[in-house]
Amino acid sequence: MRDEFIWVEKYRPKTIDDCILPESTKKTFREFLTKGEIPNLLLAGPPGIGKTTVAKALCAELGVDCYVINGSDEGRFLDTVRNQAKNFASTVSLMDADRKHKVIIIDEADNTTHDVQLLLRANIESFYKNCRFIFTCNFKNRIIEPLHSRCAVIEFSVKGKDKSAIAAQFFKRLVSILELEGIEADKKVLAELINKHFPDWRRVLNECQRHSVGGKIDSSILASFLRLIFMILSKILKRRNFQKSESGVSIILTMILLYFFVVFTTLYLTLLRVLVLQQQY
Ligand SMILES: Nc1ncnc2c1ncn2[C@@H]1O[C@H](COP(=O)(O)OP(=O)(O)OP(=O)(O)O)[C@@H](O)[C@H]1O
Ligand SMILES: [Mg+2]
Numbered sequence: 632m633r634d635e636f637i638w639v640e641k642y643r644p645k646t647i648d649d650c651i652l653p654e655s656t657k658k659t660f661r662e663f664l665t666k667g668e669i670p671n672l673l674l675a676g677p678p679g680i681g682k683t684t685v686a687k688a689l690c691a692e693l694g695v696d697c698y699v700i701n702g703s704d705e706g707r708f709l710d711t712v713r714n715q716a717k718n719f720a721s722t723v724s725l726m727d728a729d730r731k732h733k734v735i736i737i738d739e740a741d742n743t744t745h746d747v748q749l750l751l752r753a754n755i756e757s758f759y760k761n762c763r764f765i766f767t768c769n770f771k772n773r774i775i776e777p778l779h780s781r782c783a784v785i786e787f788s789v790k791g792k793d794k795s796a797i798a799a800q801f802f803k804r805l806v807s808i809l810e811l812e813g814i815e816a817d818k819k820v821l822a823e824l825i826n827k828h829f830p831d832w833r834r835v836l837n838e839c840q841r842h843s844v845g846g847k848i849d850s851s852i853l854a855s856f857l858r859l860i861f862m863i864l865s866k867i868l869k870r871r872n873f874q875k876s877e878s879g880v881s882i883i884l885t886m887i888l889l890y891f892f893v894v895f896t897t898l899y900l901t902l903l904r905v906l907v908l909q910q911q912y
């Protein structure tokens with residue numbers, strides 16, 4: 632699939648200013664850009680919030696070469712890091728004499744093993760003259776302490792007071808993306824979608840793209856399963872011989888039970904997710 636076809640890639644912000652982030656986080660990145668260099672960074676936070684986007688945007692705006700390695704590509708991980716760092720050390724930039732360093736982005740670093748992280752720790756300092764590392768991760772407690780202490784750790788979670796401002800900014804962005812794509816959208820549905828998946832912007836964009844095949848986004852995108860149950864229920868209720876039909880009653884009871892089952896399971900899973908996230912961050 633071409634990158635321009637997938638909205639999350641097509642609309643990946645290219646600059647820090649375009650990224651939707653709390654002002655304090657943005658300020659930190661702007662300061663790096665003003666200085667023209669970055670320290671080793673550990674970007675931590677939930678999925679789809681913009682960590683990889685920020686890592687790439689920083690490199691692009693600093694005009695530095697960067698190399699992205701995914702933490703899940705176990706295979707020859709350390710060899711790749713070593714070779715790339717050596718490569719960076721031996722290549723002299725012809726474009727900009729003041730260029731200070733190059734960057735290795737280790738994406739999803741929480742998927743690397745403990746051993747790999749120990750070896751990285753040993754190497755980071757020897758590479759420091761030539762290249763910097765940006766680690767991204769969802770769970771920073773899966774990154775060993777010595778790596779934390781060698782990096783500036785930046786949290787991507789959105790705290791209470793920033794939430795509505797950030798949601799409003801993404802809403803605006805989503806509306807303009809849908810306009811560009813020529814998709815008609817019910818704004819109330821977009822707002823609900825943002826609330827439902829906040830702050831996973833990847834998920835919001837993917838859901839919108841998936842449901843926009845017919846050229847518009849309406850309420851069918853939300854809770855389609857529950858809507859289906861309600862539709863069946865209302866059809867049964869409308870049947871004229873309903874009162875005489877015992878099977879009708881049992882179908883309704885089953886539907887109601889099913890409905891409560893779905894609601895409680897959803898609540899339980901949400902609660903579980905909140906508890907897990909609270910433990911992680
Ligand atoms: N802060 C943001 N501002 C604007 N768009 C965003 C932002 N965060 C994510 N997106 C959109 O979501 C896509 C995925 O973001 P990204 O890959 O940066 O997420 P991530 O935080 O690295 O997630 P993961 O932890 O799963 O790797 C981006 O390409 C972009 O389209
Ligand atoms: Mg990422």
